[in-house]
Amino acid sequence: MYSFIKPRVKKMLTTELLMVFSFFGITFFMIFATYGFLYLKTTQYKESMLEYDKKVISLKNEAAIMQNKIAYIEQEVSQAEQVYTKNSVLKESIKNLFDLIPERIVLSKVQMGENSLVLYGVTPSKDVYEFMLHAPLRSIFHRTYSDFYPISGGWYRFVSTNYLDEEESTHDNK
Amino acid sequence: MKIPNVFKNFYQKIYIALSVTHTKTDVSVNIYNGDQLIETKKESFETTKINNKLYDFVSSYISQTPYFYISTLNISTDQGSISTCSNSNIAKHTDVGSSLVICNEEWSTYAQKIDIDKLESKYDRFGLDFIYPSIFLLTNIFSDKIEIELALYVLVQDDMLNVSVFKNGKLLFAEYFVLPDKNKKGPKAEEEIESVEDLFDDSAMDDLDDLDELDELDELDELDGIDELDAIDDFSKKSDTNEINIDSDDLLEGFDEDYKRFLLIKNALEKFYHDSEYEDVFVEKAYIASSSTIDSLKSSLEDELFLSVFSRKIDLCDEINKLSKKEVDSSDV
Structure with missing residues (x-):
């Protein structure tokens, strides 16, 4: 040491350099801040897109489930309509059947099948049955069989079995 | 935080010396640039303070x-x-x-702090990094x-003289002289010496008012050689530093600068x-560092004091x- 005083601390950065570094520092900061902001927003948009995609898939699934439910309900409606139609037809058939039965003949039992009709009852005579019941039955059914059992008072218990042939029945439906 | 040297090397280092x-x-x-001196510029200003040109x-x-x-x-x-x-x-020579x-090392x-403070305040417009005593300049040369x-x-300056005796690196003796301004004369000049830059301590000037001992310098003129130095009474034992005041009795007036230095x-x-x-010990050799020609001083020392100069x-x-x-290189500041 040769000097009575110590040298002043030398700062590497002069005022001009500090200004230059400040300028570039601020510039880079703004660039990186903008980049960071955009990156953040992009990330947020991507996350939103993923969420929306998930929602779309979820809604599609729900829509599919709803479609299935709608199809099932439509099927039920269709079935209900069929049942209702069948019932209506059946009701109409029964009404027609009872309209067909003459007042002098008393039915005790009716068995209705898909293509068959079995009537149990009593008739005052075979002729009454023959003319008043058997004739309209033959016009409706393809095959008609009648069995009589005499009971007291000259009356006859009868069993009338009537069939519609399958092919002809289908053809008739058409 | 210390700046790595590798960054410092990007910068030039500029050393500015002021000699007043x-x-x-x-x-x-x-x-x-690094250790390579790439440019030197010298300029002399007719001022002892910081004027605008110097600044x-x-x-x-x-x-x-x-x-x-x-x-x-x-x-x-x-x-x-x-x-x-x-x-x-040290306390025997100055107020510590x-x-x-x-x-x-050994010497x-x-x-004075006040003198160093004055110097620093004198140059506070651009500041000072180093203030050296002249003896370090001499030992460096x-x-x-x-x-x-x-x-x-001996280190010779226009208005300063440093005289030292070294023996194998050990300081035996040192004296520092400030020569008065040769261009100033009379009491007015003395006042100006005091006022110019306030460099001279008042107390030192007071000491120098007592110049009775300097009367004996007349006898120096009559000396033929170093042997006759014994005949003279002790010149001074006051201080390691002396300023010769030529205004008091014009003791050195009329002599050229070299002869004043010789005396x-x-x-x-x-x-x-x-x-x-x-x-x-007896000194046989003299090494003189001077910025000006000192032929007459050299011959005076050789002829009258028998020194090999x-x-x-x-x-x-x-x-x-x-x-x-x-x-700077040693301390890495």
């Missing part, structure tokens, strides 16, 4: 790099060097409390001789030989800058 005399200020600028000149360089070092010599009268670093011995002391040099030879070493060197040598405080021509500012570079 009574009438002018010499400025030398050395610009280094602009220095500012034009210090604005180029943050690594600039401005240095100057302590030219106050109240300074000196002694051959010990012991505080008790009000002094700044630099110990250089030390001191200056003759570093190759001081370590191995017993000799008288001062002779006086210093006489003190060294006769004061028991100093080691009893070797002189080196120096540029004081360059030497100050060399010292600054050495300081």
